[in-house]
Amino acid sequence: MPEDSWVGNYFNYFTEVEEHFQRVRGTSLFLLSPLDWALIESWKNAGVPLTAVLRGIDAAFEKWRGRKSRTQMVNSLAFCAQAVLTEAQILAGSGESTPRGTTRTNAPPFPLEDLRTYLTANAEAVQAAGYSEVAAALQSLIADIDQHYRDLEQLEQRLTALEEKLIATVKSAQSDDDLFAARRELDSQLRPYRGKMTADQLAMLERQYLERRLLEKAGVPRLSLFYMR
Numbered sequence: 001m002p003e004d005s006w007v008g009n010y011f012n013y014f015t016e017v018e019e020h021f022q023r024v025r026g027t028s029l030f031l032l033s034p035l036d037w038a039l040i041e042s043w044k045n046a047g048v049p050l051t052a053v054l055r056g057i058d059a060a061f062e063k064w065r066g067r068k069s070r071t072q073m074v075n076s077l078a079f080c081a082q083a084v085l086t087e088a089q090i091l092a093g094s095g096e097s098t099p100r101g102t103t104r105t106n107a108p109p110f111p112l113e114d115l116r117t118y119l120t121a122n123a124e125a126v127q128a129a130g131y132s133e134v135a136a137a138l139q140s141l142i143a144d145i146d147q148h149y150r151d152l153e154q155l156e157q158r159l160t161a162l163e164e165k166l167i168a169t170v171k172s173a174q175s176d177d178d179l180f181a182a183r184r185e186l187d188s189q190l191r192p193y194r195g196k197m198t199a200d201q202l203a204m205l206e207r208q209y210l211e212r213r214l215l216e217k218a219g220v221p222r223l224s225l226f227y228m229r
Contacts, residue, residue, distance in 0.1 A: 011109050011225050013044050020054050021077055024061045035189045036077040038209035043084065044226060046204060052091045056084030078193035081201060110228060112149050116142065118228050122221050129220045134166050156225050163223040167211050170218045182213050
């Protein structure tokens with residue numbers, strides 16, 4: 001992706017990473033796992049620039065293709081975790097920086113009607129799942145959508161706060177057995193990649209994975225603008 005289009009595509013963080021990984025892997029039909037999506041979210045929430053993630057994926061595959069023996073395909077983004085961290089450190093040291101959201105000098109990266117459709121669908125899904133308070137808050141945002149469209153960074157902050165409230169509500173309704181089963185499932189998927197991540201990365205990934213699983217089980221969508229696809 002050209003550097004000059006990076007900011008405009010930043011709300012497409014998940015899509016950009018998914019498509020780049022598929023392209024470099026050479027299999028466009030490859031589907032990312034729940035662990036992969038949680039990893040992308042942990043990078044986004046940690047402020048890892050999209051540029052660093054894409055460069056890290058390239059670097060990891062370049063190293064993999066340079067091996068004399070390649071008995072296994074790369075089947076998870078977790079394989080690229082260390083390379084992404086390295087590229088993020090290089091990018092920070094070079095003085096390059098990119099905002100975590102859209103900047104005030106850039107046009108919105110998606111049409112107003114797409115935003116309205118996205119928020120409306122989320123409000124309806126949250127209401128159907130029984131979380132009326134959060135649904136009402138989303139409807140309030142929709143009522144002032146023209147104003148929020150002019151400041152997507154602030155809108156994202158509001159949506160993040162609502163999502164955190166939703167996660168806390170869903171989590172409080174889970175039994176200890178449900179939470180234990182989710183953690184065992186995570187440990188099983190993460191075991192082959194633990195050596196490629198720092199303790200901080202692992203902690204953040206575990207949190208994102210468990211929160212994603214909770215919301216999926218409750219039948220409610222993610223609210224962040226980063227999930228507009």
